[in-house]
Amino acid sequence: MSWSHWLLQVLQVALALATAPLLVGWVNQCRAWLQNRSAPSALQPYRVIRKLFHKDAVIAANASPLFRLAPYVVFGTMVAAAAMVPTVGTGMPFTTAADAIALVGLFATARMFISLAAMDIGTAFGTLGARREMMIGFLAEPALLMVIFVASLISATTALPAIAAQLVTQSAGLYPSLWFTAVAFTMVLLAENARIPVDNPATHLELTMIHEALLLEYSARHLALMEWAAALKLFNYVTIGIALFVPWGIAAEEGAFALLVSVPAFAAKLLLAGAGIAFIETVSAKLRVFRAPEFLATAFLFAVLGLLVHLLLTG
Amino acid sequence: MVAHVWFEQASPLAGAPGVAALEVDADSWSRVALDVAATAGRLVAFWAEARPAGGSWLRATYAAEPGVLVASLALPPGDREYHGLHEVFPAAARMQRAVADLSGPEARGGDRRGWLRHAAWPTGFLPLVDAGEPAPPAAAVTDNYPFVRVTGDGVHEIAVGPVHAGIIEPGHFRFSVVGEKVLRLEERLGYVHKGIERRLAGRLLGDGHRLAARVSGDSAVAFSWAYCQALEGIAGTALPPRAAWLRALALELERLANHLGDLGALGNDAGFAFGLAQFSRLKESLLRLTERVFTQRYLMDFVVPGGVAVDAAAGAEAAIDGFMATLAAEVMRLRQVYDEHAGLRDRFSGAGLVTPDLARRLGLTGLAGRASGQAFDLRIDLPCHPYDELRPVKAAASEGDVEARVAVRFDEVAESCRLVRDIIARLPEGPHRVEPACPPEGAMGIGLIEGWRGPVLVSLTAGPDGTVRRCHPHDPSWHNWPVLEHAVVDNIVPDFPLINKSFNLSYSGHDL
Numbered sequence: 050m051s052w053s054h055w056l057l058q059v060l061q062v063a064l065a066l067a068t069a070p071l072l073v074g075w076v077n078q079c080r081a082w083l084q085n086r087s088a089p090s091a092l093q094p095y096r097v098i099r100k101l102f103h104k105d106a107v108i109a110a111n112a113s114p115l116f117r118l119a120p121y122v123v124f125g126t127m128v129a130a131a132a133m134v135p136t137v138g139t140g141m142p143f144t145t146a147a148d149a150i151a152l153v154g155l156f157a158t159a160r161m162f163i164s165l166a167a168m169d170i171g172t173a174f175g176t177l178g179a180r181r182e183m184m185i186g187f188l189a190e191p192a193l194l195m196v197i198f199v200a201s202l203i204s205a206t207t208a209l210p211a212i213a214a215q216l217v218t219q220s221a222g223l224y225p226s227l228w229f230t231a232v233a234f235t236m237v238l239l240a241e242n243a244r245i246p247v248d249n250p251a252t253h254l255e256l257t258m259i260h261e262a263l264l265l266e267y268s269a270r271h272l273a274l275m276e277w278a279a280a281l282k283l284f285n286y287v288t289i290g291i292a293l294f295v296p297w298g299i300a301a302e303e304g305a306f307a308l309l310v311s312v313p314a315f316a317a318k319l320l321l322a323g324a325g326i327a328f329i330e331t332v333s334a335k336l337r338v339f340r341a342p343e344f345l346a347t348a349f350l351f352a353v354l355g356l357l358v359h360l361l362l363t364g
Numbered sequence: 365m366v367a368h369v370w371f372e373q374a375s376p377l378a379g380a381p382g383v384a385a386l387e388v389d390a391d392s393w394s395r396v397a398l399d400v401a402a403t404a405g406r407l408v409a410f411w412a413e414a415r416p417a418g419g420s421w422l423r424a425t426y427a428a429e430p431g432v433l434v435a436s437l438a439l440p441p442g443d444r445e446y447h448g449l450h451e452v453f454p455a456a457a458r459m460q461r462a463v464a465d466l467s468g469p470e471a472r473g474g475d476r477r478g479w480l481r482h483a484a485w486p487t488g489f490l491p492l493v494d495a496g497e498p499a500p501p502a503a504a505v506t507d508n509y510p511f512v513r514v515t516g517d518g519v520h521e522i523a524v525g526p527v528h529a530g531i532i533e534p535g536h537f538r539f540s541v542v543g544e545k546v547l548r549l550e551e552r553l554g555y556v557h558k559g560i561e562r563r564l565a566g567r568l569l570g571d572g573h574r575l576a577a578r579v580s581g582d583s584a585v586a587f588s589w590a591y592c593q594a595l596e597g598i599a600g601t602a603l604p605p606r607a608a609w610l611r612a613l614a615l616e617l618e619r620l621a622n623h624l625g626d627l628g629a630l631g632n633d634a635g636f637a638f639g640l641a642q643f644s645r646l647k648e649s650l651l652r653l654t655e656r657v658f659t660q661r662y663l664m665d666f667v668v669p670g671g672v673a674v675d676a677a678a679g680a681e682a683a684i685d686g687f688m689a690t691l692a693a694e695v696m697r698l699r700q701v702y703d704e705h706a707g708l709r710d711r712f713s714g715a716g717l718v719t720p721d722l723a724r725r726l727g728l729t730g731l732a733g734r735a736s737g738q739a740f741d742l743r744i745d746l747p748c749h750p751y752d753e754l755r756p757v758k759a760a761a762s763e764g765d766v767e768a769r770v771a772v773r774f775d776e777v778a779e780s781c782r783l784v785r786d787i788i789a790r791l792p793e794g795p796h797r798v799e800p801a802c803p804p805e806g807a808m809g810i811g812l813i814e815g816w817r818g819p820v821l822v823s824l825t826a827g828p829d830g831t832v833r834r835c836h837p838h839d840p841s842w843h844n845w846p847v848l849e850h851a852v853v854d855n856i857v858p859d860f861p862l863i864n865k866s867f868n869l870s871y872s873g874h875d876l
Binding site: 080083084085086173174177245246249251252253254255256257258261265331332333334335336337338339340 | 520521522523524528529530531544631633634635636637638640641642645705707708710711856857858859860861
């Protein structure tokens with residue numbers, strides 16, 4: 050591992066931290082356009098985060114240290130996750146320490162902390178949100194794992210950069226199994242990131258919330274970290290999707306020249322993915338909460354189909 | 365005995381067409397209620413008035429076959445109890461509690477918990493009877509309201525409001541749930557009690573319509589028309605024909621604005637923001653048109669005693685007619701989108717079910733009632749001028765779920781578009797306003813107008829020197845709030861906002 054690998058690693062994490070709110074802003078902007086509304090600036094999430102960091106935190110009197118700790122843990126896990134997902138280059142020394150299965154574990158850790166913190170205060174909404182979040186989580190995780198297994202079977206590794214580096218040399222037509230898993234992954238992405246049709250990120254109705262209900266008691270810097278972590282989570286998911294299904298353009302070898310291609314390619318893919326999410330959110334209505342398991346079971350089914358197709362075709 | 369026998373004994377009352385008044389004794393009081401119920405009649409409103417001679421009048425208004433009957437029971441001074449109507453008409457329960465809070469008389473065997481009094485004034489002080497201001501409490505008083513507890517394995521409570529995550533009116537909802545399933549909902553209202561009835565007393569009669577219009581902002585035309593109808597009735601003022609038609613125009617514009625807003629909000633609450641954007645656009649265009657024609661976006665001070673405040677702007681007819689044609693076409697297309705969207709249909713269908721039988725027993729009224737087989741509409745059943753000539757078509761459904769309430773709204777939007785164009789085409793010439801006469805002291809009139817939410821009643825009694833002695837504005841939300849508690853049972857918690865929105869009841873009009 051050369052220093053340039055480490056530089057690329059640091060660069061990729063910094064890129065994730067810096068651009069994650071922009072991706073959320075872009076999705077919101079696309080949503081507004083698709084709904085014939087005049088859109089807020091794509092920079093709005095940065096302004097919100099900045100505003101929140103300048104506010105004084107209000108914390109419930111009966112909050113335990115867990116409640117104060119959770120935003121840092123959640124944010125930290127999302128940063129760590131960003132270090133495992135290749136964005137513009139595949140040379141990432143950090144991934145020798147943790148693979149895609151550990152990544153799923155990191156997401157689960159974040160979920161556990163955010164849910165425990167929501168229940169910590171003891172309000173009805175926090176508990177309600179935590180309960181629903183756990184329900185979504187335990188259904189989404191197997192589907193996500195199954196998606197990763199299919200990709201791992203193809204490339205014989207569970208490290209995401211290695212998977213991407215392997216897939217980028219092939220053409221997608223060779224792997225119909227990946228098309229099934231792509232559908233599964235998109236569904237998991239929507240569910241895990243509190244998007245319509247599973248959750249509504251724009252809702253003001255406290256009784257229907259999942260993700261927002263978990264954050265109701267947070268304010269100021271804690272809320273800013275939670276919001277930023279949520280943006281990072283969406284960013285991570287989208288980049289996992291890009292690495293698994295459309296890795297072309299990613300810098301597989303060293304050198305500044307490769308980055309000249311991979312950075313614009315990655316930006317274009319992010320923009321497309323954001324617009325795609327906004328489109329799905331615009332044409333769908335929110336599911337009844339008890340339809341969410343059906344939705345995620347379908348995702349799991351697609352992932353299993355992908356696995357079967359892979360086994361059938363490779364014998 | 366059946367209800368029409370009581371109508372034969374009654375004498376006609378000024379104001380809305382078909383209203384009759386009858387003074388009854390304690391014995392007939394309950395018999396009238398039973399007879400009205402036996403002939404599929406409904407309770408319209410219940411309130412109390414202080415008698416000049418001491419004691420109070422209890423007034424129950426019923427809608428039954430021949431018309432509307434106001435039964436009045438005199439309660440002598442010192443007598444605080446009367447036979448409650450809640451066993452016959454469950455909707456009366458909360459009105460009786462409000463009467464106990466504000467005027468004193470208590471229903472025998474009724475719920476004794478306060479309803480509108482939130483420890484805001486001392487126990488024993490009766491805002492509508494006692495003069496002067498109550499002494500402010502020395503320290504803040506905690507209002508300990510005994511909610512009904514549901515016990516059992518895994519049952520827990522979710523307390524929502526009165527402060528909500530969105531900017532809506534305040535109300536408290538106490539859910540008893542198992543998991544996500546609602547076992548029971550109990551409402552606690554009264555947070556926006558503003559003392560409107562007391563404020564109205566003593567005002568000039570010619571000024572009261574302005575406060576009446578503000579009872580519930582979304583029904584401003586309905587309330588101010590009902591007030592003016594009662595006032596013009598007791599004053600013997602003949603309304604110029606053009607004014608009546610302009611009022612109908614305003615009422616239909618108000619209905620359209622509210623329905624368009626609700627249809628968008630219903631889509632949004634199901635996570636379909638496209639619907640909100642489209643219907644908001646249509647509603648905004650409608651409000652701008654209203655402003656162009658009548659100089660106001662929301663017609664707060666439009667209906668005035670003796671007519672309307674402003675005549676339609678010159679050349680407005682063509683603009684309204686053209687807009688209504690486009691509006692009807694656009695709403696038709698959006699209805700298709702709503703009808704064909706699988707996700708929306710899944711959310712709307714079967715949610716918040718109120719069967720026609722339950723609706724009849726609980727007295728569900730207005731728009732929500734029409735979605736549950738209670739096909740009553742004052743514009744058709746007891747039309748005041750010009751509805752007797754307009755002959756609107758009644759919207760009706762009997763499924764009683766959110767989908768039915770959406771469908772009734774769509775039907776009424778289409779019908780209102782047609783009515784508006786009809787009104788424009790037939791608008792008579794002439795003055796739009798006359799000076800109302802001064803009614804004699806003690807005269808009582810009833811105004812009854814079908815607002816967008818349901819029948820709005822205003823009872824008005826004149827005092828000395830052209831002042832209001834007593835005015836009671838009654839919003840249909842009084843009847844529908846308790847039904848909402850039944851509509852959510854067995855639904856899941858996250859469906860409540862959608863069900864609630866499909867009723868879209870008024871807090872302000874209810875809390876007064």
